Amino acid sequence: MSAAQHADVLFVKLKENGESDLANYCRALGIKHVLFQTFEQVIPLVKAVVEGRVSVKEAVEVGTVIPTDS
Numbered sequence: 001m002s003a004a005q006h007a008d009v010l011f012v013k014l015k016e017n018g019e020s021d022l023a024n025y026c027r028a029l030g031i032k033h034v035l036f037q038t039f040e041q042v043i044p045l046v047k048a049v050v051e052g053r054v055s056v057k058e059a060v061e062v063g064t065v066i067p068t069d070s
Contacts, residue, residue, distance in 0.1 A: 004031055009049065009059045011042055014066070035064040 048054040
C-alpha cells in the first residue's frame with residue numbers, strides 16, 4: 001500500500017527532465033498532488049496551510065507551484 005494514498009497534501013518533485021514516477025503513479029490512480037521543482041516553490045503553500053489561510057482541500061487543488069512562463 002502506498003503512503004501517497006493517505007497523505008493530506010502530497011508534494012511531488014519533478015526531476016530536471018520534467019519526469020516523475022510518483023506523479024505518473026498519482027495520475028494513474030487519481031491521487032491529487034502538487035508538483036514542484038524546488039522546495040523554495042513549496043514553502044509559501046505549506047506556510048499558508050499551516051497558518052490556516054489555505055485549507056488542505058484548497059492546497060491539493062492548486063496542482064502545481066511551478067511558475068509558468070507568461
